[in-house]
Amino acid sequence: xxxxxxxxxxxxxxxxxxxxxxxxxxxxxxxxxxxxxxxxxxxxxxxxxxxxxxxxxxxxxxxxxxxxxxxxxxxxxxxxxxxxxxxxxxxxxxxxxxxxxxxxxxxxxxxxxxxxxxxxxxxxxxxxxxxxxxxxxxxxxxxxxxxxxxxxxxxxxxxxxxxxxxxxxxxxxxxxxxxxxxxxxxxxxxxxxxxxxxxxxxxxxxxxxxxxxxxxxxxxxxxx
Amino acid sequence: xxxxxxxxxxxxxxxxxxxxxxxxxxxxxxxxxxxxxxxxxxxxxxxxxxxxxxxxxxxxxxxxxxxxxxxxxxxxxxxxxxxxxxxxxxxxxxxxxxxxxxxxxxxxxxxxxxxxxxxxxxxxxxxxxxxxxxxxxxxxxxxxxxxxxxxxxxxxxxxxxxxxxxxxxxxxxxxxxxxxxxxxxxxxxxxxxxxxxxxxxxxxxxxxxxxxxxxxxxxxxxxxx
Numbered sequence: 249x250x251x252x253x254x255x256x257x258x259x260x261x262x263x264x265x266x267x268x269x270x271x272x273x274x275x276x277x278x279x280x281x282x283x284x285x286x287x288x289x290x291x292x293x294x295x296x297x298x299x300x301x302x303x304x305x306x307x308x309x310x311x312x313x314x315x316x317x318x319x320x321x322x323x324x325x326x327x328x329x330x331x332x333x334x335x336x337x338x339x340x341x342x343x344x345x346x347x348x349x350x351x352x353x354x355x356x357x358x359x360x361x362x363x364x365x366x367x368x369x370x371x372x373x374x375x376x377x378x379x380x381x382x383x384x385x386x387x388x389x390x391x392x393x394x395x396x397x398x399x400x401x402x403x404x405x406x407x408x409x410x411x412x413x414x415x416x417x418x419x420x421x422x423x424x425x426x427x428x429x430x431x432x433x434x435x436x437x438x439x440x441x442x443x444x445x446x447x448x449x450x451x452x453x454x455x456x457x458x459x460x461x462x463x464x465x466x467x468x469x470x471x472x
Numbered sequence: 473x474x475x476x477x478x479x480x481x482x483x484x485x486x487x488x489x490x491x492x493x494x495x496x497x498x499x500x501x502x503x504x505x506x507x508x509x510x511x512x513x514x515x516x517x518x519x520x521x522x523x524x525x526x527x528x529x530x531x532x533x534x535x536x537x538x539x540x541x542x543x544x545x546x547x548x549x550x551x552x553x554x555x556x557x558x559x560x561x562x563x564x565x566x567x568x569x570x571x572x573x574x575x576x577x578x579x580x581x582x583x584x585x586x587x588x589x590x591x592x593x594x595x596x597x598x599x600x601x602x603x604x605x606x607x608x609x610x611x612x613x614x615x616x617x618x619x620x621x622x623x624x625x626x627x628x629x630x631x632x633x634x635x636x637x638x639x640x641x642x643x644x645x646x647x648x649x650x651x652x653x654x655x656x657x658x659x660x661x662x663x664x665x666x667x668x669x670x671x672x673x674x675x676x677x678x679x680x681x682x683x684x685x686x687x688x689x690x691x692x693x694x695x696x697x
Binding site: 297306309311312313316317319320323324337338340341342344345348349379382 | 523524533536538539540542543544546547550551563564566567568570571574575608612
């Protein structure tokens with residue numbers, strides 16, 4: 249039994265970041281799948297504040313919030329390469345900045361564009377593109393945001409690589425087009441091809457069924 | 473001519489997020505130049521150094537810029553490794569401090585915004601909700617960082633002290649401009665922590681003056697009223 253346990257839901261992109269980090273660094277762990285519609289008492293005990301996944305349990309001590317967990321992994325298993333964060337303080341700050349930007353701006357806007365329709369969807373997409381432009385600029389001359397190998401910020405944006413095409417297929421809309429965002433699309437391909445990434449992400453058809461059902465539920469709930 | 477260790481902070485006097493950066497630099501004894509921004513007329517420099525968010529604070533160190541107060545605090549600790557350390561060495565404690573700093577910035581601020589935006593019964597409910605958020609924070613910090621709660625030992629300000637103090641120590645201005653949201657009776661532990669922080673010489677020096685802050689809060693929050 250590994251001293252590291254990861255509570256996750258199979259479809260959620262946040263715990264997937266942690267899976268990638270643990271896999272890439274070769275850290276042994278046990279996976280505990282949660283049914284988010286019926287959360288286990290263990291999850292509620294280990295993350296009473298947010299009651300969410302991911303939760304990392306290390307020697308019985310819980311850590312939640314994916315970006316906090318990534319930093320914990322990096323600091324605890326210092327000798328396990330590759331490093332997720334560079335040594336240089338400025339580069340570290342940039343990785344943290346972009347990760348936060350992704351979670352605060354890009355993810356919610358792409359999600360909005362996916363679950364909304366009509367004018368709401370159009371507006372969300374415009375706002376998403378406004379923000380994605382900065383990422384496109386940041387990717388100039390870089391294979392990954394972390395440099396030559398996948399790093400902290402890449403893991404945080406990793407959901408783009410497996411979920412955007414799923415969302416596009418379900419909603420029937422192009423979220424990230426190759427004319428406006430060629431570097432981003434190249435990044436998505438490089439990320440997908442990096443070690444441990446594609447082999448650990450959920451099967452596409454399952455994701456399509458799951459997110460299609462979720463989208464339909466959310467649309468049905470919208471006030472007319 | 474090369475400028476070694478040139479540090480510039482772009483900020484506004486009323487912003488707690490900017491005070492965080494100034495306190496951290498002062499704690500580490502790092503000299504810096506401060507540039508006051510008029511957010512209704514942002515400078516070319518601000519837009520150049522923070523094109524993504526166009527906000528304050530921004531720290532510019534030898535020409536390279538960093539935005540977002542929590543990112544800046546970690547940068548200051550990473551870059552100037554001498555004492556006092558803002559974050560401890562232990563990864564688990566660091567994780568807890570980061571967790572609660574994020575909770576504070578996301579949950580508290582959302583809750584306070586609800587109070588500001590509402591009136592009458594809705595505001596009463598919002599204040600009650602805020603009380604619950606504060607309780608979760610108090611209990612959580614006590615549980616996760618037991619040996620150091622209140623975090624502030626009377627001498628050194630740490631990461632969470634800076635994050636919480638720069639906002640919470642202005643509570644008197646908020647109480648006067650908006651509504652009373654906590655008291656020694658409702659939240660004694662938080663109250664004693666904030667009171668101790670308010671008495672720290674750096675906080676006293678860096679926090680905005682009460683009357684000016686009340687005026688700004690009234691103007692900003694009730695512009696549409």
